[in-house]
Amino acid sequence: MKNPMDIVDAQLYVRILENVDRAVVAIDSEGRIALFNPAAQLYTGLSERQSLGRHFEELFSGQAALLYLVRTAVQDGRSISDDENILLHRPSAAPLPVSASVSPIYTEDGDQEGVVLIIRDLSRVCELEEAVRRSDRLSTLGTLAAGLAHEIKNPLGGIKGAAQLLAMELPEGSHLTEYTGVMVKEVERVNGIIEELMDLARPRAPELTEVNLAKVLNDIVLFQKEAHRGKDVQFSLQLDPSIPPIQGDENLLTRLFLNLIKNAGEAIDKKGTVQIITKVASEYHLNQPGERPAPLIVVEIRDSGRGMREAELDKIFTPFYTTKSRGSGLGLATCQKIVSEHRGFLKVESTPGKGTAFSVCLPFLR
Structure with a gap:
């Protein structure tokens, strides 16, 4: 028996x-x-x-x-x-x-x-290691960029001032005022890029408040639908209603998700979909000494656009690298910085011809 x-x-x-x-x-x-x-x-x-x-x-x-x-x-x-x-x-x-x-x-x-x-x-471990490497690389590049930006801003101010004085000296109706106008406009454009660079390197603790992710994402999608009205782009929101407000900087998080959702819409040439999904990640937790493990909230932004090759994926978080005809190449680097400031991480998957998915993982801190 x-x-x-x-x-x-x-x-x-x-x-x-x-x-x-x-x-x-x-x-x-x-x-x-x-x-x-x-x-x-x-x-x-x-x-x-x-x-x-x-x-x-x-x-x-x-x-x-x-x-x-x-x-x-x-x-x-x-x-x-x-x-x-x-x-x-x-x-x-x-x-x-x-x-x-x-x-x-x-x-x-x-x-x-x-x-x-x-x-x-080890796939999750590899993703975390890559997120840390990107963050470290961005920090080094940001410090270098801040030094360059400081040296460039002063001469730019002189060029802009000289162009404005020249415009004042020209006779009214002169065709040369067109050129001084272009000079001022381009100086302001370069100055805007420099300000973005300095934001990358400038340490600033997020101003934490309770952020309702569902409201932030709904507002962004509302405006992006209007911005892409000329194309057949369908925006789909699949938001987990059980996710409560999280601790974060609402202005920075709005900037982060606006950039990613805007990019997703622009990746679609004529017709396609952009999905925004929120969920609680069961496979990740943030562990802080002396604190209980915090679950991670994941916001996925998926598009059915043109996608990217692996060689492009390795570069997209590098400042000044862009696949757009018009763009500074600083948007995703800024997104990476915002996510890092919130003690989260950002990952991306893409298949040429099928689309791209960005996943923002943020700790649910009480």
Whole structure:
């Protein structure tokens, strides 16, 4: 008769394997898959039926790093891991950055009867690391830009003043006043760019108040519908009504979302959609010393526009880089700064010809 405690323990182990957020793959002494938990199915894109009983060499065919780890654990009877150099290839999705460890499984008699492969999804970690790198790069560029801006503003003021004095000296109706007008206008345009640059480098703590994201986004979309009336652009709001007001600087957040939603509309040439979605991110939390982990609120802005190539994505947060015919190239750099000032992060995904999605992740601080 089976011990009831053994049954309870077995059920507990099954529940743990079914709910753990890491892929667990057990491989028997003949190299065949004996266990393939739900996380493993999610990561690989393969069902349990497709996997059980198959040889690991076949299941992970062409994935040299994983095969090396499993072979080493099987042959040497020792644990081995790789924390950062593995891309898990999947049949119907992009490769997934993972870490993997393999450990031998022994019987009570000390005989090896297989190995267990544990895979951890590193995509979220990679996104956070990239957000930190962008923030650091922006800080360095902003400091450099502020120094240049200071040196440029003084000569610009002299040029503008000289152009205005020249215009006053010209006889009334002179065709030369057209040129002095252009000079003043262009000086003011360059001065506006310099002011944006100085904003990037100027440290300023956000003036925190309670911000109703739904109201901010609704107001922005209302005006953007008018701005894009000449094109067939549909704006769709999918706002989670359970999200309460968050702590933030309303002026800065309005500037942030206006820039992103405006860009989304401009990325559509003739016809398309812009989706604005708010939700609570279950996979992220902000941890501060001495404080409870704060959940993150995610605002996604998705467009069905022209999209961007990977080479463009690497540059879009760099000051002065722009894909527009008219633009300073400072908008997204400013967005990055605003998000960083709110202790959040910004990520972007894009597919040429299909569209772009920006995700703003902000901590829900009470």
